[in-house]
Amino acid sequence: MKKASIFYFSGTGNTWWVSETFVRIFNEKGITASAYSVEKINGSRAGRIISESDLVGFGFPTHGSDLPFIMKEFFQELPPVKNKRTFIFCTQWMWSGDGARVAEEFLDEKQFNIFWAEHFFMPSNVCVSVTRFLPYTNDRMKISKTLAKTEKRIRGFIHKIMNERPFRRGFNRISEASGAFQRVPFRRFFERLRDDIFYEKSLCIRCRKCARLCPSGNLIFEGKELKTKGICILCLRCYSFCPVSAITYMNKPHNLKRGEPYKGPVKEFNPELLLADDSD
Ligand SMILES: Cc1cc2nc3c(=O)[nH]c(=O)nc-3n(C[C@H](O)[C@H](O)[C@H](O)COP(=O)(O)O)c2cc1C
Structure with a gap:
């Protein structure tokens, strides 16, 4: 494996950080890796980059166990590929059930081979007044502890990828049903929340x-x-x-x-x- 490309959306920086950490660790291991914010790139340019890559990653924050809308639009724009080795990850504060798997619904018809999927814990970015019962923090000490744990998990995940050991968190009926428990109402009310x-x-x-x-x-x-x-x-x-x-x-x-x-x-x-x- 020589070249890896990651495409991500990040609202407040968590998924950006995870994507850049992937890049750093891949580079340490001699793999040329780049991460692209989907706000900077359209589907056809991404398609060209993907065709030149040996490994492709897609990352996004979980929003009510669903993909952010902009990621769905990006997936729709992507040209079909054949047999591309692919990993998906979501970032989450606490729980998403099948937060990474849900991307498969949008990628499947493009024929990506999704061999790896993982969820990464990051600080909560939900800090609006109406969710005052949900804690969040800007404490750098606390956040750096979370980042250290997440980096360890990213390293473990990359180890699986490099050893060709398929691993797909959340790709099972129980995770799917528990994700749907949150996702179905989220999708239903999404337009009203916009x-x-x-x-x-x-x-x-x-x-x-x-x-x-x-x-x-x-x-x-x-x-x-x-x-x-x-x-x-x-x-x-x-x-x-x-x-x-x-x-x-x-x-x-x-x-x-x-x-x-x-x-x-x-x-x-x-x-x-x-x-x-x-x-x-
Ligand atoms: C609208 C919205 C819904 C969210 N839903 C969940 C959720 O269902 N489960 C969870 O653990 N975190 C949830 N979060 C927290 C984010 O997924 C998490 O903080 C993520 O790492 C933010 O990434 P970003 O900074 O790249 O946008 C939600 C955040 C937002 C804004």
Whole structure:
């Protein structure tokens, strides 16, 4: 195996970190690896990269045991391939049941050979006021412990890949049924949840960062007013990275008594890294 390519979506940096950790470990082992944010790349360019790769990976955060909407769109755009050795992973705070397997529903018709699948535990990015009963943290000490455990798990997973030992977490009836328990209502109510992000006008400094960072083009400024198109994909990037915490969810501003919104897994994480720029 000489070349590995990973395609991922990351709302707030966790899946970016896992993808970059894969790249670092593959490189250590003499495999040329690259990771691509799906916000920077279209299906046909990804198809060309895939055709030149010996191994392909797809990664995403679990959203209610489902794929983020943008990942579904990316999978639909991909050209069919023949017999490509493939791994899938999801990042999750606590539990997804079959969070990685669900990608198979979208990839199967493209004929990827999914030999490996894994779930990686990362900090929760769910920090909106309406979920105040769910804990999250920006404590760097706590987060670095989680990252160390996850890196160990990534190394174990890569070991299986390099030894050609198929391993597919969550590919069984029980995991599928437990994932569906969460996914079925999530899919059912998804459209109703797509217009819950807005902003607190009195706090907003009109830096337009939220609109620039939004992966779905849901947020746009008309003059000094922020407008929404009702096509939010619930990634929470705008909510987490607004410099003055002016973004609201279900009309509730962030409760700063809980600390800042989730700021990503490492302090170096900058969400601008995930966006297309002129050089891409
Ligand atoms: C809308 C939404 C739904 C989520 N659902 C789950 C879930 O079902 N189970 C879980 O363990 N984590 C869940 N999470 C947490 C994220 O999957 C987790 O923090 C992930 O690592 C975030 O990755 P990112 O920073 O790359 O976006 C959810 C997060 C969001 C925003």
